[in-house]
Amino acid sequence: MFNSKILIVDDEIQILKLISMLFKKEGFNKVDFAQTGADAINYITKNNYDLVLLDVMLPDTSGLEICRGVRQNSDVPILFLTARNSDIDKVSGFAYGGDDYITKPFNPLELIARVKAHLRRNINYKKEYEPSRSIFDNGRIKIDYDAAVVEVDNENISLSAQLFQLLKFLSTHPNRVFTKEQLFENLWDSPLYGYDNTVTVHIRRLREKIEKDPSNPELIVNVRGLGYKFVGGSL
Structure with missing residues (x-):
């Protein structure tokens, strides 16, 4: 984990100094810093990062737009840093x-904890092929859990680490209903505390990747008043 390469993007020099101090104290030594969107894009183009900590408001562009561009070619974990705190901004x-979404001013211990959690998930997501691996295959969707490979109708589907973990959790508990609170606590390692839109957005993003018609899902369905379940056979 401590060999992970991280990019931190923020236009406030004091924020960069604080995060630099925190990361060095925790043993993260492969860290690059950028203060503009242009510099961030330049770094991302030339390097393979394990995590990006990205300010939403930059002097030359929006961190949201940078994220959208990165997502066209990479599933690197992206954690937003922002002074905004409304639900719509988070969504x-x-x-x-x-x-993930971290609001300024942030608790240094929380920042480090979240960074480590996402790095752990990404390391597990990228783990190398193992001969004895577990595969889910119902004829339409095929999930190789150990290789972290998903195919829908024989077409390879690219998922971020978080979306893959969500699909893995649901598909390894087929036909079982989970509330938003249960999904959040199992996948984000913390109580929900008002972040129910986080689950909703990730479910929608996953449906857009694996469903024929995301508006009329067949694999991940709503159970009115209760939550979500994966319908698609058993492992």
Whole structure:
């Protein structure tokens, strides 16, 4: 984990100094810093990062637009840093492809905890092929859990680490109903505390990837008043 390469993008020099100090203290030494969107894009183009900490408001562009561009070619975990704290801002961040949302001023311990959590998930997501691996295949969707490969109608589907973990969790518990609270606590390692839109947005993004018609899902369905369940056979 501590060999992970991280990019931090923020136009406030004091924020960069604070995060730099925190990361060095925690043993993260492969860290690049950018203060503009142009510099961030330049870094991302030339390097393979394990995590990007991205300010939403930059002097030359929006962090949301950078995230959308990155998502065309990469599933690197992206954590937004922002002074905004409304639910709609959070939903916008997730809709653009972000994996988490940290509000300024932030608790340094929480920031480090979230960074480590996402790095752990990404490491597990990228783990190398193992000979004895577990595969789900119902004829339409095929999920290789150990290789982290998903195929829908024989077409390879690219999922971010967070979306893959959501699909894995639901598909390994077929036909079982989970509330938003249960999904959040199992996948984000913390109580919901008002972040129910996080689950909704990730479910929608996953449906857009694997459903024939995301508006009329057949694999991940709503159970009115209760939550969501994966319908598609058993492992």
